[in-house]
Amino acid sequence: MDVFRQLKPYFWPEKKLFFGAIACLAIATALGLVYPNLLRYLIDNVITKKQFDLVPRLALLVVCVVSLKGMFQFLHGFCGGRLGNRVAYHLRNELYQKLQYLSFQYYDGARTGDLMSRLTADLEAIRQFIGFGFAQLLNVGLMFVFGMAMMFSINWKLALLTMITMPFLAFTAIRFEGKIHPAFRMVRQSLSTMTTAVQENITGVRTVKSFAREPHEIDKFSARNEDYKSMNLGSASIWAKYFPVMEILANLSVVILLGVGGFMVIQDTISLGELVACFSLIWYIIGPMWGLGFQINNFTNTKASGEKILDILHHYVHVKDAENAKVLGPSDVKGHVKFDHVTFAYPEKQPALYDFTLDAPPGSVIGLLGSTGSGKTTVISLLMRAYGVKEGKVMLDGQDIRSLQIESYRSQIATVFQETFLFSSSIRNNIAYGVKDATMDDIIRAAKLAKAHDFISELPEGYDTVVGERGLGLSGGQKQRIAIARALLKDPKILVLDDATSAVDMETEHEIQAGFAEVMKGRTTFIIAHRISSLKHADEIIVLNKGRIVQRGTHQELLEQPGLYRQTYDIQYADKQQDAVAEAAAAAETEEERILPSSLQERRLAH
Numbered sequence: 001m002d003v004f005r006q007l008k009p010y011f012w013p014e015k016k017l018f019f020g021a022i023a024c025l026a027i028a029t030a031l032g033l034v035y036p037n038l039l040r041y042l043i044d045n046v047i048t049k050k051q052f053d054l055v056p057r058l059a060l061l062v063v064c065v066v067s068l069k070g071m072f073q074f075l076h077g078f079c080g081g082r083l084g085n086r087v088a089y090h091l092r093n094e095l096y097q098k099l100q101y102l103s104f105q106y107y108d109g110a111r112t113g114d115l116m117s118r119l120t121a122d123l124e125a126i127r128q129f130i131g132f133g134f135a136q137l138l139n140v141g142l143m144f145v146f147g148m149a150m151m152f153s154i155n156w157k158l159a160l161l162t163m164i165t166m167p168f169l170a171f172t173a174i175r176f177e178g179k180i181h182p183a184f185r186m187v188r189q190s191l192s193t194m195t196t197a198v199q200e201n202i203t204g205v206r207t208v209k210s211f212a213r214e215p216h217e218i219d220k221f222s223a224r225n226e227d228y229k230s231m232n233l234g235s236a237s238i239w240a241k242y243f244p245v246m247e248i249l250a251n252l253s254v255v256i257l258l259g260v261g262g263f264m265v266i267q268d269t270i271s272l273g274e275l276v277a278c279f280s281l282i283w284y285i286i287g288p289m290w291g292l293g294f295q296i297n298n299f300t301n302t303k304a305s306g307e308k309i310l311d312i313l314h315h316y317v318h319v320k321d322a323e324n325a326k327v328l329g330p331s332d333v334k335g336h337v338k339f340d341h342v343t344f345a346y347p348e349k350q351p352a353l354y355d356f357t358l359d360a361p362p363g364s365v366i367g368l369l370g371s372t373g374s375g376k377t378t379v380i381s382l383l384m385r386a387y388g389v390k391e392g393k394v395m396l397d398g399q400d401i402r403s404l405q406i407e408s409y410r411s412q413i414a415t416v417f418q419e420t421f422l423f424s425s426s427i428r429n430n431i432a433y434g435v436k437d438a439t440m441d442d443i444i445r446a447a448k449l450a451k452a453h454d455f456i457s458e459l460p461e462g463y464d465t466v467v468g469e470r471g472l473g474l475s476g477g478q479k480q481r482i483a484i485a486r487a488l489l490k491d492p493k494i495l496v497l498d499d500a501t502s503a504v505d506m507e508t509e510h511e512i513q514a515g516f517a518e519v520m521k522g523r524t525t526f527i528i529a530h531r532i533s534s535l536k537h538a539d540e541i542i543v544l545n546k547g548r549i550v551q552r553g554t555h556q557e558l559l560e561q562p563g564l565y566r567q568t569y570d571i572q573y574a575d576k577q578q579d580a581v582a583e584a585a586a587a588a589e590t591e592e593e594r595i596l597p598s599s600l601q602e603r604r605l606a607h
């Protein structure tokens, strides 16, 4: 019940609906108990005593009871539906809000499918249970108690005899639910594996076709389909085994009731009307017994769903605003970034960065170079305050970034990531994502600077072209250029380009960087790149290796000293140097030909 106590803040404000739904269902159930009594009266006082003039009145009473019961059932559905939906609505909003503020650390370990199922299936379970399930659980108890009380009041001996099979029925029902529930879970799991196979096959169709793996994919799917079929057959066989037993046990008590009751009627111990009343009351007892397992399971499942939802709602946010955190306005920020002896490790890992120190005055350009896994992105993550720094500090304009309000701090930074994410919306909206009231002129200006305007204009719907969640229909370079336009539009004090031009050709990269030079005047820029050409104009280039700074300086300074930078330069420019040597040699030969007399040339050819 602890879970429901913790969920109380969500359904308690709707307590009128909550109690309304329970009360309406209880009244509808109580009204249902009027039928057996009416039947008893009809048989004992009307039919047996041949007082047929009472029939119209009784009929009218039945109509009234039926209408009232219907009305209360409707009210129960109305209140329960509203209650469930309102609770689910509040929870959904709160969950989504929490997901926005959960730290990067949480997402490092989270699985998308799991989060999606918490927001859909688990929330739906709670909606159903709080709206209807809880009232039904209480109602089952009420039906049992009312039914038993009435039967015992009619004839306790008959009631007791009829109850003989009930414990067996309850036991079988609980066992059945215990078996069918895991079977259903496996069916659901198997279905989800099958759908994953279909989804992966469709998204990865290019890879499948290019490796000619269609037969393998067909076999993979067939195996999963086979598994799904056998899971379904397994659950069907559980149904087939338990249902007849439950049916027999339930009907056995009816047989006992009719047999013993009929005998008692003949013996004149009870009236015929009482027997008929008991016959209709017995279903009030069989019903709850039959559904006992289901109700227990429903309750435990909802509890598990509630736990999963509360786990998100109560999850610790690793990076959050300090008390009295300073809110930064755009005019407060100059863009002076400092890393002061920062050492950082991801949870349960060796440090990804050791004693990292950096001073980036406003408007400077800092380049970060290093092999994969050397810690470049980690520097940027710490700058964005994606993770909390415990050793050393990161500062903006002399203030520790932990003392600044996160939202206002991050809004000073625009990042273009290595992997471009575009929302399934128009290109215009994608570019304007970081700015609330961007005008079309602003958007076009940013797109021009990112060298994206020309290709966008060539699209049939231009800036209104809707791109898919993975930017379908656009090349890698085009997606990157949209992401760059998005960052430039934000007009940030700090710009971060995390391998942002890796997917564009050298020529476009050069053009984009010329655009950057124009727009980034007076702004601090961090460039992570594998290409020396992207970094060579930086004011300071930091070379990282396994989390440590191994070299730092300008392009020229680093070229003049042996080390990783020179090696990278040599590898990247080796072809160019060879080309240049070849070109020089060819030019020299042509020159020689021009100068040498023809006799000498002939002699050389003869050689």
Ligand SMILES: Nc1ncnc2c1ncn2[C@@H]1O[C@H](COP(=O)(O)OP(=O)(O)OP(=O)(O)O)[C@@H](O)[C@H]1O
Residues within 6 Å of the ligand: 108, 346, 347, 349, 352, 370, 371, 372, 373, 374, 375, 376, 377, 378, 379
């Ligand atoms: N979210 C994370 N959780 C745990 N470990 C991480 C995480 N991100 C990076 N690492 C680890 O930290 C180290 C540095 O990674 P980082 O991404 O900073 O390298 P990088 O230089 O940017 O590499 P690349 O050029 O491949 O992007 C690596 O060993 C990596 O495995």
